[in-house]
Amino acid sequence: MTTALRTHELGKRYGRSRHWALKDCTLDLPTGRVVGLVGPNGAGKSTLLGLAAGMLVPTAGRIDVLGEAPSSGSEHLARVGFVSQDAPTYRGMSVADHLRLGAHLNPRWDDALVRERIDRLGIDPSRRTGSLSGGQRAQIALTMAIGKRPELLILDEPVAALDPLARREFMQDLMEAVAEQDLTVVLSSHLVSDLERACDYLVVLVDSQVRVAGDLEELLASHRRMTGARRPSDVGPAGHHVVTASHTDRQSTFVVRTGGPLVDPSWDATPLGLEDLVLAYLRGDASYERPRPTVEVVR
């Protein structure tokens, strides 16, 4: 089996709200990858991960995690590790108590691995998690999720509350764990820079819908920024899918997903970085999917 997370027209509305937090989401994420889920705040990242972790029940469509419905029993729970947004811990309980909790509640708990991690992080096990820094708390939550030896690790904004140095350390540490344990990871962030070094698969989620999903290398290889003389709006280079278009008086710039080799010499094509790629998809939405507000002058 090679599918970590598969969704089909997955949708979620909360309570009696008419607003779809996630809509028509169809995804197929392979195992053995580190998947970065990017999107602005409120795009539906947490909803998607909450559905994958079995914390939420779908309103529409279906979702399979490692080939089964999410949290369909204790055995399935043991295969999936989940760290929720803000990495909640019991603030009145010590680090050692958290590890004991993990050992009691997980049949595949790897105590040696966990002790070694806590040791390496230099966290005193007798301290209450309430007295730890945000970064250390996130590390405790991650350690608990890794300690149950899951096949899939789902991390919702694991570094959002951390300062830049702690972010980098956390991601490095995560990468080491992934390399050691043959894990599939799905992690979300609203900052591309968090994911740049870590991910090899990208999903961009905007306005509760999947904008693009694919292997990171392939995405970077197939997208180009093309600059040429001013063209009519939104008429991009032939044979290529236009992601965004911007125009000045003299120049038109398109970000395109290439459909084949670039042969037209009237275009100047340059490759994109991850940040530019993601931004193109975020902006693409803003420029032609959302209706612009009309301004009227009332006298």
Add this chain to the structure above:
Amino acid sequence: MIWLTWRQLRLQAVPVAAAVALLLVALAVTGPSLVDAAEDGARSFLTGLSADTFKVTLYYAGIATAYALPLVVGAFWGAPMVARELEARTHRLVWSQSVTRTRWLAFKLLGAAAVTATVAGLLSWALTWWAGPIERAIAAGEGTGPFMVSRIEPALFGARGTVPVAYALLALAFGVLAGLVIRRTVAAMAVTLVLVVATQLLVVSMVRSQLAEPETITTPITEENLVGLMISGDADTIENVMQIQVDTAETGEWELSNLTLDADGERMRTLPAWVADCGGPPPGERAQAGAREACFERLADEGYEQQVTFHPTSSFWTLQWRESALLLVLALGLGGLCFWRIRGDAP
């Protein structure tokens, strides 16, 4: 899960259990002397006991504790159980371990229920044992001073037998469900207190008396059995007599009603003014010779009778078992609702 259940419950459980244990020690130390003293005869026993401030205090402290325990259990053990997890978002940590939510709740609920039943059971059993000699004396009609209330009467019934255990378990279920629905610890605690008190009042006022068939005695009204007479108007111009009360030979009973019936067996809402003579002259006035006797004679001639409805003291355990069973069924139902409610979204 057992470890986690105890780890999270002990902070609230230990202080409550310690307070109850302290009371149990006091009861255990003083209990045997009550049994001895009771052998001297019921009247002198209760009279002597009334002068013992410590034991009188203990008697009332026991009643107060038995009534307070369900409130404490509901608000401090039940309401925070899930609400505090939801508030601190730690439900997302614990529900993503390799234990299903249903199993997690089962352990938490059963663990707390076991501790609740043990604490409430010990307390109630000790109180029932300790107050046994007192209550036997009261049931024999020797009640005096602070020891007047029979254990089947509402003021004591909820602090004796099995009912305190049932109330504590019901309060626990109310608390957990309120926490699950309201998702805020403090609000859930407040709602739990209201629900528990409302249930107690509802059961006392409307349900308990229906749980067994009460007994009825119909008796002529005589100078000997008349114990109360309520008049409307003032002493000079009596409008009518609101009600009269008689005493039956029954002792230690829970009296439900004490009504006057006319010759047709219909209940009298008020009685004629002349009935006031049966009560004797107003204070400070001289009795009119023969007026009282004439009054009782007239009551008998016109066919008035007094009907007393009551649960005898022997119905105590029947009422206890039935009320406990009713409350436990309700608690089980609420527990089932908790399991239903914990499924679904955990945002």
